[in-house]
Amino acid sequence: MNTSQKPRTMFDRIWDAHYVATRIDGRDLVYIDRHVLHDLHAPHAFEKLASAARAVRRPDLTFSMQDHTVATKPGRDENTNPDGAHFQRAMREGSQRNGIRIFDLGDPEQGISHVVAPELGLVLPGSMHAVPDSHACTVGGLGAIGLGCGTSELEHILATQTIALKRPKTMRIWLDGHLRPGVGAKDVSLKIIAALGTAVGRGYAIEFAGPIAQALSVEARLTLCNMTIEMGARSGFIAPDDKVFAYLEGRPYMPRGAEWEMARAQWLGLASDEHAVFDKEHRVDCGDLAPQITWGTDQSQTISITEKLPALPQEADARLKMERAFAYMGLEPDTPVQGVKVDRVFIGSCTNARLSDLRMAASMVKGKRVHEGVTAMVVPGSTSVKRAAEQEGLDRIFKEAGFFWGESGCSMCAGGNGDRGRPQERIVSTTNRNFEGRQGKGVRTHLAGPELAAACALAGHIADPRDYLERA
Amino acid sequence: MKAFSTITGIAVPFLEDDVNTDQIAPIPTKRSLKPDYREMFFHRARRLGDDTLNPDQVFNRPQFASPSILVAGRNFGCGSSREGAVWTMQAVGIHVLIARSIADLYRENCLQNGLLPIELPDDKASDIEQRVSAANGRAPFTVDLVTQMISGPGGADIHFDISAADRMRLLEGLDDIGLSLKHEAAIAAFESNMKQTSPWLQRALRAPGTEPKI
Numbered sequence: 001m002n003t004s005q006k007p008r009t010m011f012d013r014i015w016d017a018h019y020v021a022t023r024i025d026g027r028d029l030v031y032i033d034r035h036v037l038h039d040l041h042a043p044h045a046f047e048k049l050a051s052a053a054r055a056v057r058r059p060d061l062t063f064s065m066q067d068h069t070v071a072t073k074p075g076r077d078e079n080t081n082p083d084g085a086h087f088q089r090a091m092r093e094g095s096q097r098n099g100i101r102i103f104d105l106g107d108p109e110q111g112i113s114h115v116v117a118p119e120l121g122l123v124l125p126g127s128m129h130a131v132p133d134s135h136a137c138t139v140g141g142l143g144a145i146g147l148g149c150g151t152s153e154l155e156h157i158l159a160t161q162t163i164a165l166k167r168p169k170t171m172r173i174w175l176d177g178h179l180r181p182g183v184g185a186k187d188v189s190l191k192i193i194a195a196l197g198t199a200v201g202r203g204y205a206i207e208f209a210g211p212i213a214q215a216l217s218v219e220a221r222l223t224l225c226n227m228t229i230e231m232g233a234r235s236g237f238i239a240p241d242d243k244v245f246a247y248l249e250g251r252p253y254m255p256r257g258a259e260w261e262m263a264r265a266q267w268l269g270l271a272s273d274e275h276a277v278f279d280k281e282h283r284v285d286c287g288d289l290a291p292q293i294t295w296g297t298d299q300s301q302t303i304s305i306t307e308k309l310p311a312l313p314q315e316a317d318a319r320l321k322m323e324r325a326f327a328y329m330g331l332e333p334d335t336p337v338q339g340v341k342v343d344r345v346f347i348g349s350c351t352n353a354r355l356s357d358l359r360m361a362a363s364m365v366k367g368k369r370v371h372e373g374v375t376a377m378v379v380p381g382s383t384s385v386k387r388a389a390e391q392e393g394l395d396r397i398f399k400e401a402g403f404f405w406g407e408s409g410c411s412m413c414a415g416g417n418g419d420r421g422r423p424q425e426r427i428v429s430t431t432n433r434n435f436e437g438r439q440g441k442g443v444r445t446h447l448a449g450p451e452l453a454a455a456c457a458l459a460g461h462i463a464d465p466r467d468y469l470e471r472a
Numbered sequence: 473m474k475a476f477s478t479i480t481g482i483a484v485p486f487l488e489d490d491v492n493t494d495q496i497a498p499i500p501t502k503r504s505l506k507p508d509y510r511e512m513f514f515h516r517a518r519r520l521g522d523d524t525l526n527p528d529q530v531f532n533r534p535q536f537a538s539p540s541i542l543v544a545g546r547n548f549g550c551g552s553s554r555e556g557a558v559w560t561m562q563a564v565g566i567h568v569l570i571a572r573s574i575a576d577l578y579r580e581n582c583l584q585n586g587l588l589p590i591e592l593p594d595d596k597a598s599d600i601e602q603r604v605s606a607a608n609g610r611a612p613f614t615v616d617l618v619t620q621m622i623s624g625p626g627g628a629d630i631h632f633d634i635s636a637a638d639r640m641r642l643l644e645g646l647d648d649i650g651l652s653l654k655h656e657a658a659i660a661a662f663e664s665n666m667k668q669t670s671p672w673l674q675r676a677l678r679a680p681g682t683e684p685k686i
């Protein structure tokens with residue numbers, strides 16, 4: 001442990017507080033406080049663990065979520081998506097066998113793990129939070145370190161409640177400016193990737209700071225941190241503040257009473273010291289940020305909604321890469337992005353399917369109709385989000401406008417439940433990855449925030465959400 | 473896990489940058505608990521629009537039917553943490569990945585599974601890329617983890633760097649969990665200490681009365 005008086009970063013503090021030992025291969029064993037599993041990867045690990053005759057060390061700190069393979073159709077059960085049924089069954093059996101609480105289909109709190117864990121208070125500031133899905137970084141919005149892990153690592157955590165890691169370097173991304181109406185955390189995240197690239201965070205843990213990070217709501221922080229993995233870093237986080245504590249207080253798995261006060265006092269001390277030195281610092285100005293949208297096949301291929309698509313560069317390698325992206329996306333260089341016809345709109349995923357996202361989209365859609373020929377879907381991030389949205393009447397707004405209103409799950413984010421687009425279909429999606437084939441073979445994905453996606457559903461083409469805000 | 477020392481075999485060049493795990497191991501339309509990882513290997517890249525195999529695609533060429541070494545570009549294995557993207561490489565017989573750079577999670581997944589990930593600086597990378605392309609599957613290359621050397625036709629042996637820890641882990645084929653469980657006492661001590669300092673972390677109990685009313 002580090003006992004010196006040297007100024008420390010928040011990451012150093014959390015890492016040091018979770019350091020258990022150093023293995024002979026030089027890796028540190030780092031303790032995992034909460035481990036949330038999902039149906040796609042856990043069954044395999046359960047099986048391997050059983051065949052090695054190893055027990056789950058801390059089933060009481062482990063939670064299971066059915067999210068990746070579940071159908072979204074109203075009235076679903078495990079057989080609605082026949083391809084998912086055996087994953088869900090194996091997940092259920094493995095969890096029960098090992099004494100792990102499972103949030104199964106039909107549970108009023110089922111949903112995408114990265115949405116549900118914050119809601120339930122399974123994420124604690126200053127904790128190490130592991131999930132076998134790379135978007136575990138989402139929970140950094142609450143001041144926790146989220147660690148996305150592979151299947152072997154998942155098995156390792158089940159058996160030891162630790163993960164073996166090399167300590168990453170620290171990076172701070174300072175976000176200047178303030179956000180205008182119609183611009184949100186998703187736009188900020190895409191802007192960062194456009195400015196710094198998809199590999200900027202390789203080998204680093206990223207702390208987001210500055211006026212924008214502070215101003216973002218807790219849910220918006222979860223969105224921003226969700227995209228950290230798309231910057232190449234495993235974990236990204238924001239120092240917790242009163243907003244976070246207010247969000248967490250009273251949630252089902254939060255400490256209460258005197259313990260809550262003790263915890264809160266500890267969490268207040270997490271923030272990086274004023275003179276802490278980061279291995280790397282970046283600054284991104286989001287001052288006059290317009291809504292962002294990806295046009296290509298990785299997230300750095302992002303532009304402002306007001307811009308034209310880029311012209312082809314001279315340099316041969318870059319040109320080839322861009323030509324390929326244009327061909328896949330069925331777009332022409334140097335033409336406006338607004339006006340490009342859209343076939344489908346998806347509002348969902350652990351990036352943008354919390355209540356505030358749905359509220360933003362609903363406020364634009366209210367009293368209007370989805371454009372003819374567009375298939376539009378809303379899939380709430382959790383069953384709790386769905387219930388809360390229904391209490392506010394958001395489901396009616398969406399349904400009356402012609403949106404499909406689904407049951408919670410990952411759905412079209414990775415298509416693991418069979419919700420996919422058709423080849424050459426153009427989708428504006430609030431998810432996190434626009435890779436070739438991610439949402440189905442040949443599908444052309446444009447990533448954007450919920451407001452922009454809603455605007456496209458109404459317009460039938462790529463549109464500036466602010467045009468709809470003004471008229472609203 | 474099997475110990476790794478030396479591999480001699482065919483090296484296949486696939487020099488694109490930013491190859492992501494969805495490309496390496498696309499999730500099949502029909503998901504299964506025991507997928508065919510051989511079949512999954514670059515499934516889409518190997519096929520034409522009508523789903524037939526593209527005979528010109530490098531992995532489909534007869535000389536690269538059973539490769540042992542994959543030579544890749546920059547940022548190989550980016551994207552999702554899917555470990556299947558390593559198993560699929562091993563299913564076709566690849567034991568070594570040589571690239572200009574490798575995504576963190578992917579590199580970790582390689583080490584977890586005993587696949588040797590080698591990152592080379594640009595000059596050495598272009599050398600090996602040229603030589604592997606020129607060899608075109610006609611002559612084998614050898615990667616020796618003991619001496620940290622890559623050898624093969626077309627030039628001098630190339631030294632590669634790998635951290636001593638990663639090297640040892642591969643050389644000894646250490647079972648990852650077993651290695652960590654050697655620290656069982658430290659884990660237990662950590663837990664009892666945490667119970668004192670931050671008891672809420674060691675206990676994830678639901679407060680009574682917080683079950684939602686549906």
Ligand code: SF4
Nearest residue numbers: 135349350410413414
């Ligand atoms: S919504 Fe997408 S990124 Fe999020 S957990 Fe599900 S599959 Fe992973």
